[in-house]
Amino acid sequence: xxxxxxxxxxxxxxxxxxxxxxxxxxxxxxxxxxxxxxxxxxxxxxxxxxxxxxxxxxxxxxxxxxxxxxxxxxxxxxxxxxxxxxxxxxxxxxxxxxxxxxxxxxxxxxxxxxxxxxxxxxxxxxxxxxxxxxxxxxxxxxxxxxxxxxxxxxxxx
Numbered sequence: 059x060x061x062x063x064x065x066x067x068x069x070x071x072x073x074x075x076x077x078x079x080x081x082x083x084x085x086x087x088x089x090x091x092x093x094x095x096x097x098x099x100x101x102x103x104x105x106x107x108x109x110x111x112x113x114x115x116x117x118x119x120x121x122x123x124x125x126x127x128x129x130x131x132x133x134x135x136x137x138x139x140x141x142x143x144x145x146x147x148x149x150x151x152x153x154x155x156x157x158x159x160x161x162x163x164x165x166x167x168x169x170x171x172x173x174x175x176x177x178x179x180x181x182x183x184x185x186x187x188x189x190x191x192x193x194x195x196x197x198x199x200x201x202x203x204x205x206x207x208x209x210x211x212x213x214x215x
Contacts, residue, residue, distance in 0.1 A: 133191055
């Protein structure tokens, strides 16, 4: 829950609807937002999702355990066999490889560099040799990979 104004409270999340089609059970997931306006709850459905957002369990180098909702992740950075998970204003370092991580992430994430995987939904802009993320960080894009990355981020081009 994030408080924007003393009288407005915004709640976001995902809900599931189960329905039967013949003998098959169909599950649909929807993102939603609830805003309190003058004491009344205003419901806004954002979009239908096929699967719920993934939550990743990360064991940090300091042996703390973190659970990250994919939607909060901005990008992941590789430093040899360590991964730095960047989310919000914080970062967590874990032991893993980008190759293994890339297989676990949803289609919202793309590898723009051998050392970086970015969340497409957190990209603010794309330039010839870099991507600017929502938190202001610039991620390099190799010159030869720029066209491929731009096509994957075509909503920004």
